[in-house]
Amino acid sequence: MEPCILKVALDTPLDSCFDYRWQFADGEACLPQAGQLAIVPFGRREVVGVIVAVAGHSEVPPEKLKDALAVHVQIPPLSRAWLDLCQFAADYYHRPLGEVAVPGLPKNLRTTKTTALDKALKKLHKADPASVPLRAARASKAQTVATVEDAPATSAPNALEGAPAVPLAPPLNPAQEQAVAAIAGAAGFAPFLLFGVTGSGKTEVYLQAAARILARAQPPEPPEIPHAQVLILVPEINLTPQWLANVQARFPHLSIALLHSGLAEGERLAHWLAAHHGRAQIVLGTRLAILASLPHLKMIVVDEEHDPSYKQQEGLRYSARDLAVWRAHQLAIPVVLGSATPSLESWQHVQSGRYQKLELRERAVPDAVLPRVRLIDMERDKPTDGLTSTLVKALKLRLERGEQSLLFLNRRGYAPVISCESCGWVSNCPHCSAFMVLHKLDRRLRCHHCSCEMRIPRHCPTCGNVDVQPLGRGTQRVEEGLQQMFPTARILRIDADSTRLKGSAQAAFGAVHQGEVDILVGTQMVAKGHDFQNLTLVGVLNPDTALFSQDYRAAERLFAQLMQVAGRAGRQAQKAAGSPSEVWIQTRYPQHPLYGALMAHDYERFALGQLEERGQAALPPFIYQALLRAEARELPMALEFLHASSQILEHQAITIHDPIPMAMTRVANVERGQLLIESGSRPALQAFLNAWLPLLREIKPRVKWSLEVDPVDI
DNA sequence: AGCACGCCGACT
DNA sequence: GTCGGCGTGCTC
Numbered sequence: 076m077e078p079c080i081l082k083v084a085l086d087t088p089l090d091s092c093f094d095y096r097w098q099f100a101d102g103e104a105c106l107p108q109a110g111q112l113a114i115v116p117f118g119r120r121e122v123v124g125v126i127v128a129v130a131g132h133s134e135v136p137p138e139k140l141k142d143a144l145a146v147h148v149q150i151p152p153l154s155r156a157w158l159d160l161c162q163f164a165a166d167y168y169h170r171p172l173g174e175v176a177v178p179g180l181p182k183n184l185r186t187t188k189t190t191a192l193d194k195a196l197k198k199l200h201k202a203d204p205a206s207v208p209l210r211a212a213r214a215s216k217a218q219t220v221a222t223v224e225d226a227p228a229t230s231a232p233n234a235l236e237g238a239p240a241v242p243l244a245p246p247l248n249p250a251q252e253q254a255v256a257a258i259a260g261a262a263g264f265a266p267f268l269l270f271g272v273t274g275s276g277k278t279e280v281y282l283q284a285a286a287r288i289l290a291r292a293q294p295p296e297p298p299e300i301p302h303a304q305v306l307i308l309v310p311e312i313n314l315t316p317q318w319l320a321n322v323q324a325r326f327p328h329l330s331i332a333l334l335h336s337g338l339a340e341g342e343r344l345a346h347w348l349a350a351h352h353g354r355a356q357i358v359l360g361t362r363l364a365i366l367a368s369l370p371h372l373k374m375i376v377v378d379e380e381h382d383p384s385y386k387q388q389e390g391l392r393y394s395a396r397d398l399a400v401w402r403a404h405q406l407a408i409p410v411v412l413g414s415a416t417p418s419l420e421s422w423q424h425v426q427s428g429r430y431q432k433l434e435l436r437e438r439a440v441p442d443a444v445l446p447r448v449r450l451i452d453m454e455r456d457k458p459t460d461g462l463t464s465t466l467v468k469a470l471k472l473r474l475e476r477g478e479q480s481l482l483f484l485n486r487r488g489y490a491p492v493i494s495c496e497s498c499g500w501v502s503n504c505p506h507c508s509a510f511m512v513l514h515k516l517d518r519r520l521r522c523h524h525c526s527c528e529m530r531i532p533r534h535c536p537t538c539g540n541v542d543v544q545p546l547g548r549g550t551q552r553v554e555e556g557l558q559q560m561f562p563t564a565r566i567l568r569i570d571a572d573s574t575r576l577k578g579s580a581q582a583a584f585g586a587v588h589q590g591e592v593d594i595l596v597g598t599q600m601v602a603k604g605h606d607f608q609n610l611t612l613v614g615v616l617n618p619d620t621a622l623f624s625q626d627y628r629a630a631e632r633l634f635a636q637l638m639q640v641a642g643r644a645g646r647q648a649q650k651a652a653g654s655p656s657e658v659w660i661q662t663r664y665p666q667h668p669l670y671g672a673l674m675a676h677d678y679e680r681f682a683l684g685q686l687e688e689r690g691q692a693a694l695p696p697f698i699y700q701a702l703l704r705a706e707a708r709e710l711p712m713a714l715e716f717l718h719a720s721s722q723i724l725e726h727q728a729i730t731i732h733d734p735i736p737m738a739m740t741r742v743a744n745v746e747r748g749q750l751l752i753e754s755g756s757r758p759a760l761q762a763f764l765n766a767w768l769p770l771l772r773e774i775k776p777r778v779k780w781s782l783e784v785d786p787v788d789i
Numbered sequence: 790a791g792c793a794c795g796c797c798g799a800c801t
Numbered sequence: 802g803t804c805g806g807c808g809t810g811c812t813c
Binding site for chain 3: 080082083085087089091092093094095096115116117118119120133135136139140141
C-alpha cells in the first residue's frame with residue numbers, strides 16, 4: 076500500500092501539527108486512525124504525539140518528511156469528542172493543540188517504551204468481570220489511595236442485571252429530591268447551579284443523581300462494558316480520600332477511577348486506562364481530570380465550583396469548571412456546579428437564565444442550625460498575641476466543655492517579616508519583591524516565592540542593632556502563643572509546612588476527628604471539606620487585608636473562604652451543646668458590608684452587591700479579559716515589549732490598557748509586567764487575539780511572554 | 790520547550 | 802590546549 080500521511084499533535088510550543096509518513100508493513104491493512112498515539116522522530120528526539128488526522132498527501136516538502144516509528148494499536152483511539160475538546164481548549168486559550176492533548180496523558184503513554192503500558196493493559200484485560208472491584212473491599216481502608224491492582228476494575232454483574240444502583244441511599248428532603256429529579260431528568264445539555272450551604276446535602280444530590288443516570292444508562296441486554304460514566308471534580312487532592320470513601324460506600328458495585336497529580340505514574344496509567352476503556356463508571360479527580368478520556372460520559376459534577384483551584388495557574392491556564400460546562404454542552408449531558416458561595420460568573424449565569432439554580436435551603440442534617448457568626452471590634456478589644464479577650468474567653472469555654480476550636484489564619488510561618496527597630500531594615504528577599512518569612516522552628520528566613528532561605532540574622536545587617544523583631548503573626552506564632560496561654564491544651568497546627576510529608580495531612584485531620592486535638596490552628600487548608608463533629612468554635616484572626624485589596628476578586632474569595640471555614644463547625648456538636656456553634660471574626664472594620672452579609676449567612680445579598688459593583692466598574696463577569704504577561708531581567712524591557720505589543724494591531728470593540736508591573740513585580744530575579752485586554756464581547760476579544768498573537772510571535776521578542784484568557788489573578 | 794551548534798573566557 | 806557560558810536556530 077502507498078504510505079499515508081499522519082498529522083500529529085506534539086507537545087511543543089510550535090503552533091502547528093507535524094506530518095509524518097506511515098509506511099505499511101507487508102500484509103498490513105489497518106490504516107492508522109485519528110485519536111491514536113504515534114511515536115515519531117522529532118528533531119533529535121523521539122516523542123509521542125496524538126494523530127489528529129490521516130491524509131493522502133502533505134503540504135510539507137517530501138525531503139523534510141520523516142517516517143512515523145509506531146502507532147499504539149494496543150489501546151482504542153481517543154474519541155473524536157475528546158479531540159474536539161482539546162481543540163476547543165487549544166483555540167480558546169490560544170495554545171497549540173499538542174500542548175493541550177499530550178501533557179494530560181499519563182507519562183507512561185508518552186514514552187517510547189511500552190513496557191509499562193503493556194503491563195497495565197494485561198492487568199486491565201485479565202481483570203475478571205466478577206471480581207470485587209476496588210471500592211467495596213477497600214471501603215474500610217478508604218483513607219488510602221487505591222493501588223494499581225485496584226484500579227482497572229470491572230463492573231460487578233449485579234450492576235448489569237439492573238439491581239438498584241442506590242444501595243444505601245438515605246432519604247432525601249423535598250428540595251434534594253427536586254434537585255435530583257431535575258438533574259436526572261434533564262434531556263440534553265443542562266447546566267445546573269446547586270446552591271446550598273455546608274451540610275445542606277449537596278453530596279447526596281450529586282450521588283443520587285449520578286446513581287439514577289448510571290442505572291438508566293445500563294442497556295437491557297448488558298454488553299461486556301457498561302455505557303455510562305460520571306465525572307466528579309473536587310478542588311483539592313486532600314479531599315479525594317474522603318470523597319472516595321463516600322462514593323465507595325454508596326456504590327460498592329461500581330468501579331471508580333481516581334485522577335489527580337498525587338498518583339504514582341503506574342497508578343495514573345491504570346486509572347486513566349480504566350476511564351479510557353469505559354471500565355470506570357465513576358471518575359473522581361481534581362481539575363486535570365476534566366481532560367481525561369471518558370468515552371461514555373453522561374454527567375459531570377464540579378463540587379465547590381467557586382474554588383480558585385479549578386484554574387490551572389501554569390502552562391495551559393485553563394479553567395476546569397469552564398471546560399466542564401463546555402464538555403457537557405458538547406456531549407449534551409447535565410453538568411452540576413455545586414457551591415454555598417458560587418462564583419459570581421456562575422451566579423450571573425443563573426440571573427441571566429443560562430444556568431438553572433437548584434437550591435437547598437435547609438441543612439439536611441436533622442436539627443442542625445447555622446453557626447452564629449459574630450464580629451469582634453479590634454479597636455475596642457485590643458488583641459494580645461493576636462487574640463482578643465473575647466476570643467480567649469471563647470476558647471477557654473471550649474476547653475472546659477471538652478469541645479474543639481479552630482483558629483483560621485491565612486498566613487503560614489512564624490511572622491511574615493522581621494525588622495530592625497532602630498534603622499527600619501526589613502527582611503526583603505534578595506530575589507523577589509517580597510519579605511522573607513520567619514520560620515522559627517527551622518531557625519530560618521524563607522521566601523515563599525522562590526527557593527531562597529537564610530539563617531536568622533542575630534544583628535541587623537545594616538546597623539548592627541540587636542533588636543531585630545518579628546512583625547505580624549503567622550500560624551506558628553499563633554500556635555506558640557496559644558501553647559503559653561493554655562499549657563495543657565492539645566494544640567495542632569495544619570498548614571503547608573506541617574503537612575509537607577506525604578500522608579501527614581490525612582494523619583493530622585484524622586487526629587482532629589479522633590478528638591486528639593483541642594485547638595486547631597490552620598491556613599485555608601483547614602477550610603475545605605472536613606467537618607469536625609466536636610468543633611463548636613471557629614475564630615478568624617486577620618481577614619481584613621482582603622477588604623481593601625487591589626484585586627477586585629479578593630472580596631469574593633474572602634466571603635467564600637469565611638463561609639467555608641464557618642461551615643467547619645460541627646453539625647452534631649451543636650445539638651449536644653444545645654446551642655449553635657460560634658464563629659468569631661476579629662476585625663477593624665465591623666461595619667463592612669461583607670461581614671454584614673456573612674453574619675446573616677446571606678450569600679445572595681453579598682452577590683447582588685458585588686455584581687452591582689462589577690457592573691458599574693465594567694468588570695467581569697460583565698466584560699471579558701485576557702492578560703498578556705512578559706518577564707525579563709529588567710522590568711523596563713518587559714514593559715517595552717508590552718507597550719510595543721499594544722501598538723501593532725488596529726482594534727475595535729477592544730480596550731487595551733497601559734502596561735503595568737505585576738502586583739508582585741520580581742520573583743526569583745525575574746521582573747514581570749502585564750497588559751490587560753478587555754472587551755464586552757467574547758467573540759470580539761477572541762477575534763482580536765487570533766489576529767494579534769501571530770504578530771507577537773513575528774516580532775521575535777527578547778522577553779518571555781504568555782497570554783492568559785479569563786485571568787483570575789490580576 | 791528541548792536540543793543542537795557556535796563562538797569567546799578561565800581552568801588543568 | 803579543553804570545559805562551559807548562554808545566544809540563536811530548528812524541529813514534519
